[in-house]
Amino acid sequence: MSEGRGKYSSTPLNGLKHSRGGYRTPPERPRGNGQGSPFVFLQVIMSAVLPVLFIVALILGYTELHWIFLALSAVSLLLMWGTRAFVSQARTTMTLIYTALMIVSLGAALWFTHPMINRNPEPAQPQGNDLATIFGRDVTARDVQDFTSQQDVSSTETPVPTASAQSEAQRQLENFMNSWMSLDYNAMLSYCVPSWVNAQENPQHAIFKIRGTSTPTTYEIISASGTEADDSRTLTMIASIDKGTGKAPQPYRYEVLMLRVNGIWYVDPASLSSAAEIREEVTPTVQITLMPTYTVDANTRLYYNPEGGTYYHKNENCSKVAIKYLPLKGSFLYKEITSPAYASLVPCDKCNPPNRPN
Numbered sequence: 001m002s003e004g005r006g007k008y009s010s011t012p013l014n015g016l017k018h019s020r021g022g023y024r025t026p027p028e029r030p031r032g033n034g035q036g037s038p039f040v041f042l043q044v045i046m047s048a049v050l051p052v053l054f055i056v057a058l059i060l061g062y063t064e065l066h067w068i069f070l071a072l073s074a075v076s077l078l079l080m081w082g083t084r085a086f087v088s089q090a091r092t093t094m095t096l097i098y099t100a101l102m103i104v105s106l107g108a109a110l111w112f113t114h115p116m117i118n119r120n121p122e123p124a125q126p127q128g129n130d131l132a133t134i135f136g137r138d139v140t141a142r143d144v145q146d147f148t149s150q151q152d153v154s155s156t157e158t159p160v161p162t163a164s165a166q167s168e169a170q171r172q173l174e175n176f177m178n179s180w181m182s183l184d185y186n187a188m189l190s191y192c193v194p195s196w197v198n199a200q201e202n203p204q205h206a207i208f209k210i211r212g213t214s215t216p217t218t219y220e221i222i223s224a225s226g227t228e229a230d231d232s233r234t235l236t237m238i239a240s241i242d243k244g245t246g247k248a249p250q251p252y253r254y255e256v257l258m259l260r261v262n263g264i265w266y267v268d269p270a271s272l273s274s275a276a277e278i279r280e281e282v283t284p285t286v287q288i289t290l291m292p293t294y295t296v297d298a299n300t301r302l303y304y305n306p307e308g309g310t311y312y313h314k315n316e317n318c319s320k321v322a323i324k325y326l327p328l329k330g331s332f333l334y335k336e337i338t339s340p341a342y343a344s345l346v347p348c349d350k351c352n353p354p355n356r357p358n
Helices: 002-009 037-060 063-082 088-113 131-135 141-154 165-181 185-190 194-199 203-211 269-274
Strands: 215-224 232-242 250-261 264-267 301-304 311-313 330-333
Touching (some): 037 063, 037 088, 063 088, 165 185, 165 215, 165 232, 165 250, 165 264, 203 269, 250 269, 264 269
Antiparallel strands (some): 215 232, 232 250, 250 264, 301 311
């Protein structure tokens, strides 16, 4: 018996019964903070899906994608804090990152909704209708469709072309260009062909693809094709375009198609892609005068560029002249070099034509 009593007195529970506090309850193990599998889906959303959605929305520029990103981000942050998902430091870091992304996305959404505050205290109004009022707010394809339907209902007879049709087309193009110069992009859309605007899913985004970051500084309409009885005309325009690169504006030539819809002239935005840069001959800063050392035949033929050239050449395919002007179209005989028509021309320093007689 004594051997058994000594054996049981050495068991681990022997001291617990007679201890001061009685039996001790083991400390409760802390509950998990939600880092397990229930939050894998939330982790995938916040670390993969939402960042990809943010980048796609920023590149494509669709306002709807920005609003979806903002909504999903807000819901994810609320779930993360409400369920205490992840550790405390991770929740704080994710909150700071998504707060910054949401600010950027909100700014982009507002930018595409209202590209620029209207700088014109009195925006130009289209002639004889309230189209500019409709386009003063956010432009949608539905707006243009409703406006066109109202025009069709209110028209009781086919409009008769008038003698001022050409000036009206030019005036509408001038209104379009003035809106572009003042960065009033909504007004630009109001002067575009309604069928083109109606065909665009996002008219602001479509007009941005055409104009890009370019801004005209000056423009001049130099000619117009067709007659006042036509429903389409092509206006030739020279405009100085600032591409926002820090360089001086460059001249471009545009062939702008104007279409008349229900008696009103509109710009076809697709024709703006016809812009061609106008390159001028570079005039050297140093002029070298070569003294003739031989007698020149009076019937020697010389060449020049009638489109603003400043030199006369011995070779009609002189390498000093830009390729697009070759072969040179203008020519004259050496005996005519003193006539007023060629008095301003100077000898080329590449092909070395004969100098003017002393």
